[in-house]
Amino acid sequence: MSDKSAKGLLPQGVDRANFDQAIAKFRNLLGAENVLVEEQQLVPYQKVMMSTEDANHAPSAAVTATTVEQVQGVVKICNEHKIPIWTISTGRNFGYGSAAPVQRGQVILDLKKMNKILEVDPDLGTALVEPGVTYQQLYDYLQEHNYPLMLSFSAPSAIAGPLGNTMDRGVGYTPYGEHFMMQCGMEVVLANGDVYRTGMGGVEGNNAWQVFKWGYGPTLDGMFTQANYGICTKMGFWLMPKPPVMMPLEFQFPKETDIADIVEFIRPLRIAQIIPNSVVIAGTVWEAAAAGARRSDYIKEPGHTPESVLEQVRKDKNLGAWNVYACLYGTQEQVDVNFKIVDGAFKALGRGRLLTQKEAGNTQPFKYRSEMMMGIPNLQEFGLYNWRGGGGSMWFAPVSQARGSECDKQYALAKSILNKHGLDYAGEFIVGWRDMHHVIDVLYDRTNEEETRRADACFNELLDEFEKRGYAVYRVNTRFQDRVAQSYGTVKRKLEHTLKRALDPNNILAPGKSGIDLNNKF
Amino acid sequence: MNTDRRSLLKAMTLGSLATIAAGHSGFALARSAATTSVSTVPTLALVGAAVADSGFLRGIAASPAASVVRAKHAGLGVDFILELEQRLQSGQSQRVIGLTDDASATLIVDLARSAGARVHWVSLHNVSAESARHHLVPGPGGTATTAQLQRELDAFEAAQGDWSALLGYRLAAWTATADAASRFATRTPALTGQFVSFSIEA
Numbered sequence: 093m094s095d096k097s098a099k100g101l102l103p104q105g106v107d108r109a110n111f112d113q114a115i116a117k118f119r120n121l122l123g124a125e126n127v128l129v130e131e132q133q134l135v136p137y138q139k140v141m142m143s144t145e146d147a148n149h150a151p152s153a154a155v156t157a158t159t160v161e162q163v164q165g166v167v168k169i170c171n172e173h174k175i176p177i178w179t180i181s182t183g184r185n186f187g188y189g190s191a192a193p194v195q196r197g198q199v200i201l202d203l204k205k206m207n208k209i210l211e212v213d214p215d216l217g218t219a220l221v222e223p224g225v226t227y228q229q230l231y232d233y234l235q236e237h238n239y240p241l242m243l244s245f246s247a248p249s250a251i252a253g254p255l256g257n258t259m260d261r262g263v264g265y266t267p268y269g270e271h272f273m274m275q276c277g278m279e280v281v282l283a284n285g286d287v288y289r290t291g292m293g294g295v296e297g298n299n300a301w302q303v304f305k306w307g308y309g310p311t312l313d314g315m316f317t318q319a320n321y322g323i324c325t326k327m328g329f330w331l332m333p334k335p336p337v338m339m340p341l342e343f344q345f346p347k348e349t350d351i352a353d354i355v356e357f358i359r360p361l362r363i364a365q366i367i368p369n370s371v372v373i374a375g376t377v378w379e380a381a382a383a384g385a386r387r388s389d390y391i392k393e394p395g396h397t398p399e400s401v402l403e404q405v406r407k408d409k410n411l412g413a414w415n416v417y418a419c420l421y422g423t424q425e426q427v428d429v430n431f432k433i434v435d436g437a438f439k440a441l442g443r444g445r446l447l448t449q450k451e452a453g454n455t456q457p458f459k460y461r462s463e464m465m466m467g468i469p470n471l472q473e474f475g476l477y478n479w480r481g482g483g484g485s486m487w488f489a490p491v492s493q494a495r496g497s498e499c500d501k502q503y504a505l506a507k508s509i510l511n512k513h514g515l516d517y518a519g520e521f522i523v524g525w526r527d528m529h530h531v532i533d534v535l536y537d538r539t540n541e542e543e544t545r546r547a548d549a550c551f552n553e554l555l556d557e558f559e560k561r562g563y564a565v566y567r568v569n570t571r572f573q574d575r576v577a578q579s580y581g582t583v584k585r586k587l588e589h590t591l592k593r594a595l596d597p598n599n600i601l602a603p604g605k606s607g608i609d610l611n612n613k614f
Numbered sequence: 615m616n617t618d619r620r621s622l623l624k625a626m627t628l629g630s631l632a633t634i635a636a637g638h639s640g641f642a643l644a645r646s647a648a649t650t651s652v653s654t655v656p657t658l659a660l661v662g663a664a665v666a667d668s669g670f671l672r673g674i675a676a677s678p679a680a681s682v683v684r685a686k687h688a689g690l691g692v693d694f695i696l697e698l699e700q701r702l703q704s705g706q707s708q709r710v711i712g713l714t715d716d717a718s719a720t721l722i723v724d725l726a727r728s729a730g731a732r733v734h735w736v737s738l739h740n741v742s743a744e745s746a747r748h749h750l751v752p753g754p755g756g757t758a759t760t761a762q763l764q765r766e767l768d769a770f771e772a773a774q775g776d777w778s779a780l781l782g783y784r785l786a787a788w789t790a791t792a793d794a795a796s797r798f799a800t801r802t803p804a805l806t807g808q809f810v811s812f813s814i815e816a
Contacts, residue, residue: 125730128730130732131752132732132733132734132815133730133732133733135733135736135751135752136723136724136726136727136731136733136736137727138751138752139723139724139727139736139751139752141720146751146752147752150752156730182728183724183727183728184724186720186724190724191724191727204728228692228696250692250695250696251695251699251721251724251725388807388808392742469692470692471690471691471692471695471721472690474690474717474718474720474721475690475717476717477715477716477717477720478715478716478717478808481715481716481740481807481808481809482716482738482740482808483716483720483738483749483810537740537808538738538749539738539739539740539747539748539749539808540740540747
């Protein structure tokens with residue numbers, strides 16, 4: 093690894109004098125304690141898990157704002173000095189780039205201190221929050237107020253936040269698991285300093301901002317997600333009424349080749365909303381790691397883990413080759429009826445094993461999977477990082493139709509590429525209404541430079557080979573964002589850059605995010 | 615080794631690390647004979663389950679800063695993480711050092727970031743009987759103390775004993791002065807596996 097310490101680091105194209113002037117203005121606007129420039133303050137902002145040097149994503153500074161007016165002030169300074177800023181909310185986008193900027197030298201705008209829960213309406217089941225609000229904070233708020241509502245969140249639930257997760261189009265595990273679908277109303281600071289509210293938010297005195305998404309004319313919410321056209325400072329979203337009964341279920345299947353039939357079993361139940369939540373079909377390594385197993389408990393040799401070892405892991409941890417998690421919600425009568433339908437379909441499949449809370453008790457991974465489906469925060473899934481150890485983690489997340497044949501193809505292809513590079517398939521399918529998010533954690537040891545190079549080559553090959561077959565990922569870490577933008581075609585990129593030129597001519601908002609950067613030739 | 619220190623170490627290795635407060639009978643971290651001037655800032659040492667039996671805590675106990683260090687198990691429990699978050703954001707001057715697994719360290723270091731704390735040291739360690747790798751984040755550079763510790767770890771050989779004792783001693787004392795660390799590093803078998811160490815100042 094080369095020497096690229098953060099000392100004296102500047103944003104691209106910005107000279108020292110200009111940068112120092114901007115820093116002085118930031119201090120004046122935000123207070124010196126909210127402008128971080130010392131290396132020891134910036135180290136945790138650049139701890140990445142990607143197959144590249146930490147220094148390639150080192151920030152030159154980090155600033156924290158506490159009000160919308162301060163965000164407007166930051167944007168003004170950035171325009172004056174052409175300072176590129178990388179905005180984070182809670183910054184817990186682990187495996188997708190964490191808190192580090194997409195390009196070396198960008199100034200981080202950290203909105204963690206904007207952490208007010210502005211409104212929760214228990215009757216309408218809506219919330220309006222600032223960027224720094226965490227799911228745990230919101231969970232505690234609902235508990236304290238005894239509101240009969242529940243949350244949907246991603247696996248780093250307790251410490252991540254709804255605004256950031258939704259802006260990155262993350263998913264959860266409840267019936268409200270497609271988070272952007274449940275979003276309703278945004279407030280966005282644009283690059284020119286204007287404060288834009290989507291949907292009904294622009295109508296003076298209107299109170300339907302969090303209940304009616306569309307407003308009038310073009311609906312623009314989506315263009316601010318996974319994008320760099322504005323800084324979201326408030327977000328509304330819908331909360332699910334907490335049902336009187338929740339019944340988590342696990343179906344274990346013994347063979348890897350069962351995947352196609354599993355999807356065919358689940359899809360009709362999912363589309364018909366008999367099973368209303370985002371069902372997970374998780375492989376052995378994922379579940380074993382979340383249950384506390386480490387690869388080194390079983391094998392010391394480098395390379396991918398042989399099938400014979402995985403079989404042993406399954407026996408020890410009481411896992412299937414595929415482990416399917418679903419949950420039924422409603423009154424006891426509703427749950428009973430739906431269970432009968434689900435159980436009937438499962439029995440017709442003629443294989444596998446069904447576990448309920450009664451059989452599984454408090455064992456992992458059933459416990460944490462159940463909690464996520466019931467809206468209870470936990471951090472159990474971080475155990476994935478201990479499977480191989482070494483701090484390397486990159487999510488590869490292609491989408492597909494919810495068809496057995498598609499999953500069969502994607503699984504076989506992913507596993508063969510990962511194993512070829514000496515890495516394990518640690519993956520799960522998340523069944524949306526009609527789609528599958530195939531989420532694979534490419535786990536590797538960053539202390540080993542050779543393995544890091546292999547992981548990098550592996551990720552590139554995954555992107556290339558999936559693209560050749562018509563697949564693309566829905567989200568990716570900052571190292572590969574420009575590469576993935578290429579998969580979606582030139583017309584889309586030209587349009588995105590046209591919008592960028594119109595909205596942010598100085599290219600100050602997160603240039604490089606999702607491959608959008610006015611320094612590109614579009 | 616005197617009886618107090620032996621019972622302390624036994625308590626630590628048995629996992630009685632919930633809160634090892636200086637001065638509590640049988641749980642106080644032993645004072646070192648060394649007289650190196652070090653910080654007296656209250657310090658929390660976080661250790662993973664696999665580390666409790668290692669030389670890491672012995673290294674801390676042997677350091678001149680031992681009397682201000684309390685130790686605690688790190689984990690993935692929400693309660694532990696929220697308590698640590700509250701602690702880091704309390705405004706109290708303090709240090710948090712540790713040697714944990716990757717999962718816990720990922721959370722701990724990020725809590726330091728969101729608390730606006732200074733992170734003096736983050737390093738990934740992969741140590742087996744055959745080899746040892748210590749990967750400093752963000753790479754070469756940093757302070758004299760950081761650079762010296764990195765050099766010492768890189769130069770450390772298995773025959774010298776347990777690298778984690780050296781690390782514990784150095785993270786607790788946090789000075790660039792070459793002193794007794796290597797002595798304590800020779801007393802225990804080397805800790806093997808994958809870990810992350812850190813030193814945080816809030």
